[in-house]
Amino acid sequence: MTHESLAREAFLEALVYDDPVQLYERAPCGFLSTTPDGVIVKCNATFRTWIGLEAGDIVGRISFVDLLTPGGRIYHETHYAPALKIHDSVREIALDLVRSDGRRLPVLVNATLDRDAEGRARVIRLAVFDATERRRYERELLRAKEAAESAEERARSLARTLQRTLISPTPPTIPLLDVAAAYRPAGDGMEVGGDFYDVFPVGNGDWVAVIGDVCGKGVDAAVVTALMRHTVRALAVSHDDPSRVLEGLNEVLLLHETDRFCTVALIRLRRDDDGWYAVLGTGGHPSPLLVRGSDAPEPCGGDGPLIGVFEHPSFVETSVRLLPGDLLLLYTDGVTEGRRDSDLYGDDRLLAVIDGHRDSAADLVEAVVADVLDFQRQEARDDIAVLAIGVPLP
Amino acid sequence: MDAAVKFNVTVSGPADGQPMVFAHGFGCDQHMWRHVAPAFADDFRVVLFDLVGAGGSDLSAYDPVRHATLQGYADDVLEILHELDLRDVVFVGHSVSAMIGALAEVAEPDRFAKLVMVGPSPRYIDDTSYVGGFAEEDILDLLDSLESNYLGWSAAMAPAIMSNPDRPELGEELTESFCRMDPAVARQFARVTFLTDARPELARVTTPTLVLQCTDDLIAPVAVGAYVRDAIPGSRMTTLEATGHCPHLSAPDETIAAMAAFVRGGPGE
Incomplete structure (x- = not known):
């Protein structure tokens, strides 16, 4: 086989293999659909693997907010949910999911609220991204910012002390x-x-x-x-x-x-x-x-x-x-x-x-x-x- | 500075109407009332404002000492009532602002005609036999959540909340300030909100009070709403079919209907 025909075969194989179902189930991010109240009606395999639960334990049984830490739930109810209802869309909300074994998974969530022709809320779609590394990096950044601020404060206080001495x-x-x-x-x-x-x-x-x-x-x-x-x-x-x-x-x-x-x-x-x-x-x-x-x-x-x-x-x-x-x-x-x-x-x-x-x-x-x-x-x-x-x- | 500027006060409805003051809760700003407040603007003088640090309020009005307790926020409310010379006030407070309203009422009961408390909780932390719904470490976890989210917002200045191009009517007056608060203020306000115990104040409320309680409210469970009803003498509670913590957003019609009879009825109605 020529190089071109090999490449073409690989292309077709990937195309057939990655049908819409595979694309949904095995996407490199979690997909969820919920009712406007948040009850999960559908989620993909990637998300189920992250959480460590079977579809039967999730669908129709729990709400997205149930999978959050208690602090995250308050944040969800006081910031995320109102913003979603007002704007029909929120982006890059940082939350921690709690897996079935109790470990936390830091994620970033984008969500859209879909409405019918009369403007009634119908379904919320969420894309959930694993943000473990990013969160760690952000924490480092935050600590560095705090360190810089406290170093600056120390320098200022030193300047004031010197000023008083001089x-x-x-x-x-x-x-x-x-x-x-x-x-x-x-x-x-x-x-x-x-x-x-x-x-x-x-x-x-x-x-x-x-x-x-x-x-x-x-x-x-x-x-x-x-x-x-x-x-x-x-x-x-x-x-x-x-x-x-x-x-x-x-x-x-x-x-x-x-x-x-x-x-x-x-x-x-x-x-x-x-x-x-x-x-x-x-x-x-x-x-x-x-x-x-x-x-x-x-x-x-x-x-x-x-x-x-x-x-x-x-x-x-x-x-x-x-x-x-x-x-x-x-x-x-x-x-x-x-x-x-x-x-x-x-x-x-x-x-x-x-x-x-x-x-x-x-x-x-x-x-x-x-x-x-x-x-x-x-x-x-x-x-x-x-x-x-x-x-x-x- | 004028209270009207400090707290981004907006007034609508007839100037001689009975004043109806809406106070938003922890997290967002006066736009939370966008589906509910207009329903009362025909016959009430509707007054909306932003808590200091939220929405379009003037950040320089934030005072770490004054605002270290809910009383400071209650004093802000009284400042607005004084400046606009509002009396016979129907005060509608969501979430923590229900307690802020209670504190303001206890300080100057003569100014108030009625209180509507949407999803109130006098104490969020469990305490022996009292179930508030949260443990103290949950609140620390919340502060962490706030920090994670504000980090992205403040560093990149990226709009975390998009306005929807398909519904332009939402976009115009809603600035990106919605659900945003200065991170340092938000942290302090979260502490004040969730670590305050306002239970002792409830018995001192003398103004007719309606508690609007949602089904399945994670922040203020039904038992907490019932506690508030039992603690405020002569108050009543209406349980809404709406779920979640923000019925004024998720079920505005039901919320309006539940409030209307109470606020339009006679004293103590």
Whole structure:
């Protein structure tokens, strides 16, 4: 026989063998027909084999819903059956069949409801697909989704914890000094930003206030932020001059394996018999503003180079005798570089808001943050840190 | 936000008609009443709504604390009654909403004229001599079923329920939201529905009540319907020939007929 005639013979054989009865009985899916109420009137051999029952035990004796798990029955009655009656068709309903030996068979069910010419429900036809592997895969998928969600939640919680660690939420209470600070992370606040501030004692009546901004965001920036914050504390206990502390920070950051740089403004505050004496230094940071009486706020602290960029930077210092009623305002560039569309918040808006809030550190900080956030329609694109230190009126 | 928006309230019938509020049960939405509610719209002011999380309700109105008990859902019903200033209300509740209606009635009995409970069950879990029909693990099994089905729906966004091109009259207003619920809400609502024991509340119901009981209802068996009838003072029960849990879908005419005499009759009729 030729190849062609062999092929033709095989074709005819398959055609004759797979008559409609064989096609129905041995289809690779379960077929069932039920009354509109669900009583099984017909089912194929594939389905009977899956269930482990003879036709005589099934037909006219049980309903499709009887073959489901109890939970599946509730689902059937509350979702599947109503949907079938409304739409005349449901698709890919996931259910578990209970076999005669008690084992479960996960299946997907498609069903159609046939009506007569008057619209009366006549018969429900179901095609049932073995979904064992698919269900296992879906469960894995679901577990993976849950794992991903919980990992994300852990990461967010870690970010929040780090944020709290890096930013002192409330500055300490210092006798005869009025201190307030605020920090607003950019966006939804779920990423650790690079802004930081700290106020800490280095002796009796001897304090350091620092504000800074490490470039960039995320964990890498957070590492540098932590390094800077702790290094400031370590340097400040052995170096009185802000410029020496800034030099130390610069050296540490240069030696650290990072391309990141940062900006810092540092104030050494000492109390003597005449009140508070402040020495200020900055490294690439907006100059702190001295708010005195009704005068225009005055930048002080010079303009030293960025920290972590140059080999031998030189920093300048400014000294100020703080008078009762004076306020020093420190802020990061998230304030002045706040954006609304192509508009910058800028120095003028900052000076304007300071003008109306010269009475206390807390009032000033709150007003600045509120104004910047208002300007950006409450959505800060960069972190905002603000720190104010004032000498209260007697 | 307005209750009307939150709960996707739709009103039909004469504005001065006696209010008739239909509440759907666990699983679907107000479209469940499509074959029954219109039969009362000639003389009643028919009010339909979706339970929070179901159908066209506003998901943001879902509050995990408020909706951790059926009372929260009952308070939602009262919110609707207050906003629309509905009094002398005929309240028709299917399944869990029969109990939600009972709780609302107990809180503000003066607002209600009659209660119709379709397939009610005050407790689904068996309890010593009480047969609710389910064991606690069956409910966990249900949560599994929900999870399996929502997984496919939410991941692929494939319409699990097709509208039928041969019967276009069904398709238009029926969105794909029918029988869909936010998975997290559905899970919580399933817990609240099937793990609540509302039996102690039944004796406190004072409004004339009709229990509509189906033959062969897997979710709310005849004995449970009889329990509800016995527990609510002065209530009565009508057993329908309809089978299953949703006679308003499978046998709307019989359901309408069984309700009509009761809701159109005088007080306590």
